[in-house]
Amino acid sequence: MALIEEADRRSKAMTVEAVRKLKATDVRQEVPIRDGLYLVIQPSGVKSWVYRGRVRGETKKITLGRFPEVDLVRAKERANDARKDAHAGVIYRPPIPAPVTEAAPEAPEGRSVSEVWKQYRTLRLEVDCRPTTIAEHARIFAAHIEPALGSRDIGTITKADLLPITDAALTRGLEARNKTVAVMTGFFGWAHEKRDLIAKSPVLGIEQINASKRKDRKPKRALTDAEIVEFWRSCGAIDADKLSSVPFGKMFQLLLLTGARRNEVAGLSRTEIEGNVWTLPAVRAKNGIELKIHLTRTALDVLKTIPRIKDCPYVFGPSGENCGFGFSKAKKRLDAELTKIKAPWKLHDLRRTFRTGLGRLGISEEIAERCINHPPGGLVRTYDQHKYEAEMAAAWRKWEKHVLTLSR
Incomplete structure (x- = not known):
């Protein structure tokens, strides 16, 4: 009372x-x-x-x-x-505020959102992305982000500044909102990780809405142990037929062994590998955070069998992640080999299979999440500076042992 x-x-x-x-x-x-x-x-x-x-x-x-x-x-x-x-079971959407006409304080030279975006486009997008990706990101920024934030000092942008933009994007559809969040994540993550212009990304805590929850999408799932055996065998079969210049079977095997995302493996450069450590740079990571991936003996054996292309830094071909244009065809060829896997599945399910497998093997949630580049946020991330590289390497080795045991 x-x-x-x-x-x-x-x-x-x-x-x-x-x-x-x-x-x-x-x-x-x-x-x-x-x-x-x-x-x-x-x-x-x-x-x-x-x-x-x-x-x-x-x-x-x-x-x-x-x-x-x-x-x-x-x-x-x-x-x-x-x-x-x-x-009534409905999430309330506040009215979209009218554009602010009052002039914002002028940002210091080189620190306005518009000026930093130009650097981001030149140093990140135009170096690592396809022309269509660059054009799409530039369109979203120019139409929906720059009008609201362009003249602001990037160091003053907060999550509260971004929410009206994502809320407005949601009125155009779920895909529009998710694309807007993706553009923001890449841009502000780069400004933080690579340029030290901001103390942290204001996008933290703004998540994409999972479209797979809609009825017209296939459900999430992880492969069973029996399906892993079938998958591993079939990867070898689609490379043996020589129908593609890109060894997609070996690429898919690395997806399962490392838990990395599809484009992260597809764009793998030999310069990112030193010894048995693959350093995924922040500019190629979805969340803009660098990750050191321990390559097990099996992963290294897979890489060694991939022939080098003269004067090409990429493992899977001269176009790097552009080889992703063949993903769907390779997946169809793989599905044709998978006589025992009847339920629908996606390549991203390999990442889910890896994470689920770590949990089944007794790897702590903290280490398992770090292995898929989901570091903790908030005060834990601020105060716990330990890298956990040895613990993560042990998790990757334990998963490798499990996969090899299944195939014997």
Whole structure:
């Protein structure tokens, strides 16, 4: 009863002026107002409103807008609307704010979002990506990101600045939102990891919506042990027929052994391999974080059997990840060999099979997640600076032993 009375007292005492006087600290604050409405105060001083409630049995956090653009009265109105939608099983979407006409403070030279994007396009996209990818990323940035953030100092951009952009993208469709998040992830990850322009990526915590949950998509799954045996044998068969200049069978085997993503393996350069360690550079990683992958004896044996192409740095051909144009044809050839695998599956399921297998073998979640380049976030990542390379190498070796045992 005392807690309810305190919350009621706080709500009545909270005024626009009281909100304005609340000070930022060196940690993120959440000030409860009432009935699921909270005021979030970032260390940067940015204040925003959120509603926390349960939608279809799951706790959701819904951003309602920033203060002072959304004042206390409007925040309570939006929280009330969010509460009604939650009871109806719907996630509330706040109105998209109108474009801000007031000129933003001028960013220092070379630090505006637009200027950093130009560097990103020249030094990252044009070096590592196909022309179609470059054009698509440039289109999304010019149409949806630059108008809102282009003149801002990149160091001042927060997650709260990005949410209105992703919310607007969602109104154009799920794919549009996911593409926008992907562009943001690559850009801000590069600015953090490769240029040290920002302390951390503001995209952290903004995740892509998993399209596979839709009814028209195939379900996620991991291969069973019996299917792994069949898969491994069939990979050798599709390379033996010599129908492709790219040894896709060996590429697929490396997907299973390493847990890496498809394009990460397809774009593998020999310069990234030193001894038995493959260093996946941050610019090629989906999350913009470098990963050191331990290559087991079997993985090294697979690599040794791939013939070198003169003056070509790539393992799988002169075009690097462009060899991905043949993925679908190679997958169909592989499926034709897989007489025992009847259920539909995707190449990404090999990564899921690897991660699931580590869990079955008793590898801790912390190490297993690091092996697929999912390092911890928040305070754990800030304070735990240990690289866990020895523990991760042991996990890859344990998985290799399991796969080899199955094939015997």
